[in-house]
Amino acid sequence: MAFDKLAGAFGFGLTIALTAPAFAAGTPQKVEHKWQDIGASERIDYAGRLHTQSERIAASACNIAAGVETEISRGILWAAMADVDRIVDALEYGNPLMSVIGAETRPQTLRYIGEFRDTWAGMSVAGDRLYDNGDDKAAFDAIEAAHSKLSAIAIILTSELSGEYSNPAELLQSDAILVDISGRQRMYSQRMLKQACRIWSGDGSAEARNALTETIGLFEVSLDALRHGMPNAGVSPAPTEAIGGKLDAISANWGPVRSDLDRLLAGDALSDAQKEDVYLGLNAILIDASLMVTMYAKNAKKMF
Numbered sequence: 001m002a003f004d005k006l007a008g009a010f011g012f013g014l015t016i017a018l019t020a021p022a023f024a025a026g027t028p029q030k031v032e033h034k035w036q037d038i039g040a041s042e043r044i045d046y047a048g049r050l051h052t053q054s055e056r057i058a059a060s061a062c063n064i065a066a067g068v069e070t071e072i073s074r075g076i077l078w079a080a081m082a083d084v085d086r087i088v089d090a091l092e093y094g095n096p097l098m099s100v101i102g103a104e105t106r107p108q109t110l111r112y113i114g115e116f117r118d119t120w121a122g123m124s125v126a127g128d129r130l131y132d133n134g135d136d137k138a139a140f141d142a143i144e145a146a147h148s149k150l151s152a153i154a155i156i157l158t159s160e161l162s163g164e165y166s167n168p169a170e171l172l173q174s175d176a177i178l179v180d181i182s183g184r185q186r187m188y189s190q191r192m193l194k195q196a197c198r199i200w201s202g203d204g205s206a207e208a209r210n211a212l213t214e215t216i217g218l219f220e221v222s223l224d225a226l227r228h229g230m231p232n233a234g235v236s237p238a239p240t241e242a243i244g245g246k247l248d249a250i251s252a253n254w255g256p257v258r259s260d261l262d263r264l265l266a267g268d269a270l271s272d273a274q275k276e277d278v279y280l281g282l283n284a285i286l287i288d289a290s291l292m293v294t295m296y297a298k299n300a301k302k303m304f
Helices: 002-019 040-066 070-093 107-132 137-165 173-200 206-228 241-265 272-299
Strands: none
Touching: 040 070, 040 107, 040 137, 040 173, 040 272, 070 107, 107 137, 137 173, 173 206, 173 241, 173 272, 206 241, 241 272
């Protein structure tokens, strides 16, 4: 059952990462008999961050509208939007300061970057408006309408980059999978925050509750796989003590958050303090998960 959930969560991405050949754009250049690092693991990490930030923007918008940690949410909204602009530019044109060396040249990847930009343009305008006026319902609705499409494009882009840049010369496919899965943990933290906000904002529908329940399950299955391994899904246990420690920290933060989410799913009304605990707890998990992804990306270079 756990493998089925994990495979379902990453099905398309895992298939691409495991079967796609290395393309010319992702082939490291050999210089003086040494392989040049062109940022393979970083590209996959950054594409995953686009997925995270699309969820984070939607979560921030919901909490601004709901009056939960409003000023923090406004700051996060602004920072997440700036991060999206920076990452998209780096993936398309390269950015040595972000360890992304060289512009993207593969037409298929450039097409998805272009699709992401097209959807992001409208969402970015709505985000600016909501930042200036938290009562702008039209801006909130525009973000709600666009973020699912933006997330879907980011998932495909991550899969494309996993297939393009996974090669024995710079990034093993097994490491690409770990970078991808660990990156999804930070995204799940923001998806759960958005879904919880939807419920405590008044949507008590079965659809809303089922969506949150599903994300909780995916987060927990993935966390267990990263900590202890899941060979059938190509996932190895934590490869270093530092990564294991970060996974333990995420697990420790998750316990209290899960308790409050269970109350919400049971139909209990959370107090303002409990909502803030969920908000701050899931953002603490985001921070730890982001650091964990960086650790996985660095560990992927250990043999090169």
